[in-house]
Amino acid sequence: MMWLNLAWRSAWSRRQALAMVIVSVSVSVLILLGVQQLREDAKRSFSNALSGVDLIVGPRGSATELMLYSVFQIGRPSRNMGYEGYVALSQLPQVQWAVPIQLGDSYLGHPVLGSTPEIFSRFNSQGRGLQWAQGRAFADPLSTPEALSEVVLGAEVAKRFGHKLNDKLVLTHGQSSGLGTEHEDHPMTVVGVLAPTGAPIDRSVIVSLQAFEAIHVGWGMGISPSAFKAAGGAQQALDIKDLQPSSLSAVWVGLHNRAEVFSARRKIESLERGQLMAVMPGVALDELWQIVKVVENTLLLVGMLVAVSAMLSVAAVLLVAMAGRRKELAILRAMGAAPLALMGFVLLESLLVCVTGIVLGFVLCQAFLLLGQDLLRTEFGVLVQAGWPPLQAWWALGALGGVALLASLVPALRAYSLSLSDGLHPPSV
Amino acid sequence: MTHALQLSHLSHAWGHSSPLFDIAQLSLLQGENLFIQGPSGCGKSTLLGMLAGVISVSHGQLEVLGQDMAGLSSVGRDRLRGEHMGVIFQQFNLLPYLDVQANVLLPTRMFPSRALAATQEWGDAQSQALHLIQTLGLPQSVWHQPVNQLSVGQQQRVAAVRALMGSPRLLIADEPTSALDEANQLEFLDLLLATARRQAASVVMVSHNPQLAHRFDQVFAMPLRGHA
Numbered sequence: 001m002m003w004l005n006l007a008w009r010s011a012w013s014r015r016q017a018l019a020m021v022i023v024s025v026s027v028s029v030l031i032l033l034g035v036q037q038l039r040e041d042a043k044r045s046f047s048n049a050l051s052g053v054d055l056i057v058g059p060r061g062s063a064t065e066l067m068l069y070s071v072f073q074i075g076r077p078s079r080n081m082g083y084e085g086y087v088a089l090s091q092l093p094q095v096q097w098a099v100p101i102q103l104g105d106s107y108l109g110h111p112v113l114g115s116t117p118e119i120f121s122r123f124n125s126q127g128r129g130l131q132w133a134q135g136r137a138f139a140d141p142l143s144t145p146e147a148l149s150e151v152v153l154g155a156e157v158a159k160r161f162g163h164k165l166n167d168k169l170v171l172t173h174g175q176s177s178g179l180g181t182e183h184e185d186h187p188m189t190v191v192g193v194l195a196p197t198g199a200p201i202d203r204s205v206i207v208s209l210q211a212f213e214a215i216h217v218g219w220g221m222g223i224s225p226s227a228f229k230a231a232g233g234a235q236q237a238l239d240i241k242d243l244q245p246s247s248l249s250a251v252w253v254g255l256h257n258r259a260e261v262f263s264a265r266r267k268i269e270s271l272e273r274g275q276l277m278a279v280m281p282g283v284a285l286d287e288l289w290q291i292v293k294v295v296e297n298t299l300l301l302v303g304m305l306v307a308v309s310a311m312l313s314v315a316a317v318l319l320v321a322m323a324g325r326r327k328e329l330a331i332l333r334a335m336g337a338a339p340l341a342l343m344g345f346v347l348l349e350s351l352l353v354c355v356t357g358i359v360l361g362f363v364l365c366q367a368f369l370l371l372g373q374d375l376l377r378t379e380f381g382v383l384v385q386a387g388w389p390p391l392q393a394w395w396a397l398g399a400l401g402g403v404a405l406l407a408s409l410v411p412a413l414r415a416y417s418l419s420l421s422d423g424l425h426p427p428s429v
Numbered sequence: 430m431t432h433a434l435q436l437s438h439l440s441h442a443w444g445h446s447s448p449l450f451d452i453a454q455l456s457l458l459q460g461e462n463l464f465i466q467g468p469s470g471c472g473k474s475t476l477l478g479m480l481a482g483v484i485s486v487s488h489g490q491l492e493v494l495g496q497d498m499a500g501l502s503s504v505g506r507d508r509l510r511g512e513h514m515g516v517i518f519q520q521f522n523l524l525p526y527l528d529v530q531a532n533v534l535l536p537t538r539m540f541p542s543r544a545l546a547a548t549q550e551w552g553d554a555q556s557q558a559l560h561l562i563q564t565l566g567l568p569q570s571v572w573h574q575p576v577n578q579l580s581v582g583q584q585q586r587v588a589a590v591r592a593l594m595g596s597p598r599l600l601i602a603d604e605p606t607s608a609l610d611e612a613n614q615l616e617f618l619d620l621l622l623a624t625a626r627r628q629a630a631s632v633v634m635v636s637h638n639p640q641l642a643h644r645f646d647q648v649f650a651m652p653l654r655g656h657a
Contacts, residue, residue, distance in 0.1 A: 009524075013526035331521075331522060334516035336511015425474055
């Protein structure tokens with residue numbers, strides 16, 4: 001107790017230098033823990049980017065590609081699946097619901113997603129459903145023909161272009177925004193804006209399947225109806241019943257019982273002469289995550305190196321400080337303190353500094369995660385869970401504690417050898 | 430009569446060089462004072478280090494307070510010093526981050542036997558400290574003062590108070606007066622010697638200043654190198 005008190009008073013008298021050391025330790029711990037926790041949270045968020053969907057069905061091909069375009073709207077489908085496949089799988093007894101996804105068009109660089117109104121009640125990201133910032137879902141065009149020109153905007157799209165309810169907008173054919181590919185003959189009206197979710201749907205423009213179809217009516221060979229007409233193409237009459245698409249990009253499927261996911265997958269994949277593929281989003285996303293493993297490990301390595309360099313700076317600063325503490329050590333030695341006791345005295349201080357830094361870093365990390373929770377969710381789609389860090393972070397902290405002990409030993413051993421060699425007579429500084 | 434210290438044929442050499450000193454015979458009765466005089470570089474401080482137990486005895490015999498220093502471990506010598514000796518340096522005796530009170534009470538906190546000695550005689554350690562502060566001519570108001578607010582002379586007196594806490598049997602002083610001006614030197618020395626005598630403590634002091642020698646019971650001149 002006496003030594004602890006003495007170490008505390010001694011440290012307090014040098015608090016400015018030691019505070020800097022503590023800050024450097026805590027920043028390194030903050031980085032190390034932050035990287036670990038964000039990594040875990042990002043991974044979990046990635047895997048939960050589309051929750052509540054048990055299977056994603058698309059044309060046979062690459063599961064990764066299917067995930068990328070149907071969940072993240074990255075890339076584009078190279079092939080479509082037949083509409084009959086959607087109809088057939090909807091009738092399977094295991095299937096509770098099926099939401100079709102149609103992709104291909106864009107609005108000022110944002111993907112247009114064609115679906116049914118059911119998508120708004122079925123969509124789930126990080127376990128949270130969709131909320132409306134303004135307005136409502138588009139109506140079902142089969143009962144309400146006006147729904148053909150209704151559009152719903154994701155939060156980011158609305159924010160970026162400042163769109164409000166009842167704004168008119170013109171979608172673009174395909175992903176380019178080149179001349180003559182606008183659907184100007186079919187302007188859409190904003191009827192709803194979604195609240196931010198952090199999921200890719202924030203960047204999407206959502207229309208009904210029929211609307212998606214209707215804006216393409218009259219298009220032939222990739223040129224607009226007016227151009228097509230001028231070229232002598234036949235103009236078709238518009239009937240809602242005829243606006244059923246012949247093919248789809250993907251279908252999101254929810255099952256009555258998640259335990260049946262494997263048998264449901266087999267059933268779906270045997271439909272349509274084996275033309276369909278069904279993937280489990282969580283599994284496929286985990287596989288996708290493996291691709292970024294290198295980045296992940298690099299971040300971890302950087303975090304570790306920062307932490308080790310902080311510990312080395314602790315050792316360096318405290319070692320330099322030993323020169324100024326020779327008198328202090330000689331005084332204590334004259335009063336009967338053994339060199340080993342003095343070594344412990346110095347070790348105590350270094351450990352106090354390291355432990356304080358580590359605890360402070362932990363607290364800072366949690367505080368930042370708590371403060372940044374909303375920002376991380378809405379801007380990056382990462383759902384953070386402040387609280388106890390993941391198991392791996394504990395290992396890292398333990399390793400850091402070990403390094404801290406080693407770093408603390410450097411000045412302590414110096415104190416030991418100084419008190420032996422100086423005895424009662426430190427060279428006057 | 431017991432001896433505070435007894436040594437014979439004590440010599441010391443750093444490494445393989447020729448001995449720094451070689452003392453044939455020296456002894457001091459408990460309660461008496463010894464003045465060790467010699468020019469700088471003659472090994473006075475090394476001798477003090479051996480008496481205090483921070484430098485081990487390699488050649489010859491040294492008994493301090495009845496203990497054979499060669500037979501004690503380094504920890505044992507540290508313990509002997511902590512429990513039964515007080516040490517005063519030329520200056521910078523006090524820990525700058527503690528106030529006078531904490532500095533003075535430190536020996537009794539480090540070694541329970543010293544706290545016990547102070548308690549048996551004075552009721553508690555603080556009573557002895559306040560008494561010693563008065564005896565050594567310090568105002569009571571220094572008690573809570575930070576040590577860097579004290580003059581050098583006051584600091585030396587506080588150092589003497591600390592060294593005398595818990596009634597040690599031997600006081601080792603290395604040029605304790607040389608940081609003081611001449612008028613203060615004798616006054617401080619007389620107070621120190623008188624207080625130590627009242628506590629029946631022996632004082633061993635080294636100094637290069639022969640004018641202080643007549644205040645001591647015994648004077649020992651360090652043998653010059655090569656003349657031992």
